[in-house]
Amino acid sequence: MIASDDEHFTEHVEEENYFVSMTDMMVGLVFIFIILMMYYALQFRKESDSRKASNQERTQILTQLRDELKKSDPKLKVIIVQESGILRLPASSLFDSGEDALTPSGRTTAEYLAKALYKVIPCYTNYEPRSPSCSPTSASIKVEALFIEGHTDTTPFAGRPGINNNLELSVKRASNTYARLTSVEPQLENLKSGPTNQSVLSISGYGDKRPANPETDAASKAMNRRIDLRILMAAPPGEEVKKIQDDTGLHQ
Template identity: 30%
Template sequence: MALLRSSKHVSVDEENPYWMSFSDIMSGLLVIFILASVILILQLMELREQAEQERERLQDQVVEVEEEIKLLRKAEEVRKNILTEAAEILQKRGIQVEVSENSTVLRIPNQLLGFDTGADQIGQQYQDTAHEIGEVLRQLISQENRSDYLDTVFVEGHTDSRPFNGRLCGEKGNWCLSTFRAISLWQFWERALPTGAKLSSLTNGEGKPLFSVSGYAETRPVVENQRTEDDYSKNRRIDIRFTIRRPSSEDYEKVRDKVELTR
């Protein structure tokens, strides 16, 4: 009987020759599935880590952009405060200057400096007024590191529309005359202000001289249609134009790239 049972068992295995091979295949597939799952999990973890790093990088870039915007707003605020305070202080001293062109220019009318037609020198009777204007500008720009937010302060000369052919200017005409008027005021400030309070000692955030001189001839009139002596007089003036530090084209390109990355 024992031999019979043994023989029967062997015959069952012989009837299923592929049973062990199928089991091995299933075991192998299970191992492959497990390995694939592990690899997938690792890849997902890596992708998640990369996404987190990218998110943090974008957040840092957004912070940088916001800081640039804050700096620009601060610079605009500093410029506006300088101009407003200068006008208020000078008004209290009886000197009527104007703040114009979106709070970027301190306009000194001709009656405060007395430029006659074809003249570029400040008359003796106007020098005290010119001195006070320079003194107030130096005082206000020097406060609280305000000059760090400025780029350039232009002393701009302007003429009326009548042609000028003076001996020194020749064919350069009003371009020469307007520039000489700005130079005249600047040189007066350099002579009149104390050694430790000269405007030429002021520098911008890059350490470069803050003040510059320019002339615009009759190209930027206050009164377009000049017919009367009063019209001509209003255009003979000095403008003190404040420009602030602004982002460079490279900075704008960086912002553009950051915006595109967030899309």
């Protein structure tokens, strides 16, 4: 049976309609894809700006802490590790070799540190009332946590009652530093941050597992024996990013 011209025309029209529909669908999918890419790019930009603002403010915190310590003791060795958010004190400025108890000079250093922390850190927590010296952005950019970290070198610890190895020694040193800080400035223990109002100050010990320098010479080992104050920042809410950019000039 031979198809009529009308049937051929109908098939041709149906094929054209099919291809038109497929083209429309592909154009629609590409449009949706572009919209999604723009959305994720915008979210990434906001996140990136927020992260930059937090890192910028963290550097300011570290600098303020170092300057306060230097005012109290110009000879004190204080190191800032900016990319990791760390304020570093050599263990020799706080402890005798193999000991976890703060030396008399170490207790004084910890006292200076406690006063510096109490002057700077409350601005970046839920602490009220806010000090007039707090920066404008500190109301939005919060310190999520501040860890007092104990570190040792790789020299095996001989051990004594209550402390069996380098890991336990590092934890004990961090704990004793924390105790001294909070005895000098008791309010440090009560600083809270974030929507859940979690405590800011905490401790951790790593023994020789996180060396500042992987070498094993005497100078490198001295660098690895240390107390680090590691600051973790909470990213500000998205709606605060533009205000922070305006306050800090970050958008320029």
